Amino acid sequence: MAFDVNKIREDFPILKRKVNGYPLVYFDNAATSQKPSKVIDSIVDYYSNYNSNIHRGVHSISQEATDAYEDARKKIQEHFNVKDSNEIILTSGTTHSINLVANGFTNLLSKDDEILISELEHHSNIVPWQMMCEKNGAKIKVIPLTSKGELNYDSFLNLLSKKTKLVFVNHVSNALGTINPIKSIISKAHEFGAAVLIDGAQASSHIKADLQELNVDFYTTSAHKLCGPTGIGMLFGKKEWLNKMPPYQGGGEMISEVTFEKTTYAGLPHKFEAGTPNIVGAIGFGMALDYLNNLGFDSIEFYETELLNYATNKLKEIPGFKMYGEAKHKTSVISFNIGELHSYDIGTILDKFGIAVRTGQHCAQPVMDYFGISGTVRASFSFYNTKEEIDYFCKSLERAVAMLS
Amino acid sequence: MNIIEVQNEIVEEFSLFEDWMQRYEYMIELGKSIELIDPSNKVDSNLIKGCQSKLWLHAELNDDKLIFKADSEAIITKGIAAVLLRVFSNQTPKNIIEANLEFIDKIGLKEHLSPTRANGLLSMIKQIKYYALAFNKN
Known part of the structure; x- marks a missing residue:
């Protein structure tokens, strides 16, 4: 199927609007993606037709809502090729997921343990670990960058030791677009018995990650980065880890039995989904995955690479243009300054020209x-952007x- | 000139421009011609928070008038600072406290006044007013 960008643009109502009198050119896709009508419609449909609280409802629309919510989990499971849908925790997004894991590891680590974090990380991937380390005394070691904006792999190997208990790396850097070699990072970390959490927030709109093949311990993403709604995301965790971790928040849904003497917790994934979840968000998330899979990640990647190369070559002609992040493997993100x-x-x-960066x-x-x-x-391109917009x-x-x- | 006269003068200058581009070009010119803060006053304690580019503001009392000087890494922010300094610098604290800010709307800079805009205009006005309050003897 040929990639018809003009037809695809029809799917995104917002692309028709004007900003400051000019047609909107949206190049802030790394911050959040725009939403296709299918996702927007699924949200309207939920609230118009079967809005209801999920699980344990005996009435029909509660059952419909429950089915739609659990269907979304299954779509996420299939998309990321996860063995068991109970290993998918629906969270409010990547930040929530990371905090959940950091909280879970608080009692699993002690002062002689080390965690490795890359210098490329988003603040949300640094701060929760600092907070955790304050509690358990574990130490943070930083995997440095190279001048091209890639992780210094040799330094990573040198930092790994028997003390390393966790490694945190983003799949793709939000600031530079660098795609990190997570497969080798994961297998090396495993040689030392360390668990690995990959922050996939920047990757998920470009790369379909096969989590079984990666053999990763934790992987997280936010739906809003991949054409889904805000406020919903997922945490994949291997069952053996999720079972070791205590619940993150107490509340309804996450319990099995409650008396004032003792509460027993529900099984996975509900143990980590306290309270009424973001039902409509999950439904929109599932719809966004359907939409992207229908376009095909190979086509998306091919077209976005074309946009990236086209823009990079054009921008390089502008006097004083300096690009940051020249990794061999990168997504359609250009971080730059001019003089x-x-x-x-x-x-x-x-x-003022209607361009969002x-x-x-x-x-x-x-x-x-x-x-x-x-x-x-930072200009970041998506599959619904065009060469004309780059011009x-x-x-x-x-x-x-x-x-x- | 008193504050109202300066404000009117600025509003008149900006009214000559036909579009945003001319307005911004003028602001950039103002930014380039701003009388810069003494390097020794470019210290962290003079930094205005809430700005994506660093913005320094220094105040001192000369006789009964407050003299403001500013600088920023970003030229548009510097231009905005230049407009504010033209209005508020070399005025008495009392007049600064009492000054209204309608001229900002009239010269098309209202969009920069939103607290969520990361340009520090609002924080800068607040800081100017704080200085005036601090130096006001009455």
Whole structure:
């Protein structure tokens, strides 16, 4: 099936709108993706036709809602090729997932243990571990970057030891788009008996991860990065780990029996899903996966790579253009500066032209510190973007530079 | 000139522009011509929070008037600072406290006033008013 971007754009209502008098050019896809009508409709359909609280309801629409919620879990299971759907915890997103694991490991680690975190991480992948280490005394070791924005693999191997209990790496860096060699990271970490958590938030809209093949211990993502709604995400955890971890939050749904003397917890996955979950979010998440799988991840990757190469070549012609992150394997993200201009100025002018990009540190201050810069402009492309938009972006960028210089 | 006169003058200047681009070009020019803060005052305690680019603001009393100086890494932020300094610098604390801010809307900068915009305009106005309160003797 040929990849017809104009037809695909019809699926996204927001792409028809104007911003500041210009047609919206949305190049902030790494922050969040736009939503196709199918996802939006599934949300409206839920609230219009079968809104109800799930599990244990004896009435019909509760059963419908429960089925739809559990169907979504199955879709996630199939998409990520997970063995058992009980290993999929529906969370509010990646940050929630990471905190859940960090909480679970608080009592599993002690002061002689070490965890490895890459220098490429998003703040949300650093702070929960610092909080955990304050409690159990474990130590954080940092896997450094190379000048190309890749993980220094040799340093990673040197840092690994019998003390290493956990390794946390993102699948794709949000600031630079670097695709990390997670398969080899996972198998090396396993040689030392360490568990591995991969933050897939930036990867999931570009790469279909096969979690059994990766043999990863934990993998997490947020639906809103892959055309789904905000406030919903998933945590995959191997059963053996999830069973070792205590519940994260107490409440309804996560219990088996409650008396004032003692409560016994529900089995997986409910043990980690206290309270009424984001039912409609899960349904939208499932629909987003259907939508992307229908397009096909091979086609998406092929087209996005074409956009990335096209944009990179065009941008390189602009005097003073400097790109950060030149990893051999990267997603359709270009993080850059122009001469001495501040990213905030460039972003402000581009916005006036109707172009949405992100500016600043991208929640990855350590990455910016590494390059000795205060921030970058980040343009991130999705399969619904076009070469014409990139042309307009480059033209507008040149005008912005002329205005600011 | 008093604050109202300066504000009117700025509103008149901005009214000559036909589109946002001319407005921004003018602001960028103002940013380039701003009288810079003394390097010794570019210290963390003079940093304005809530801005994506670093923005410094320094105040000192000269006779009965407050003199503000500012600088920023970003030229648009510097331009916004230049507009504010033209209005508020070299005025008495009392006049600064009493000044209203309607001119910001009139010159098309209202969008920058939202607290969620990461340009620090709102924080800068707050800081200017705080200084005025602190230096106000009455």
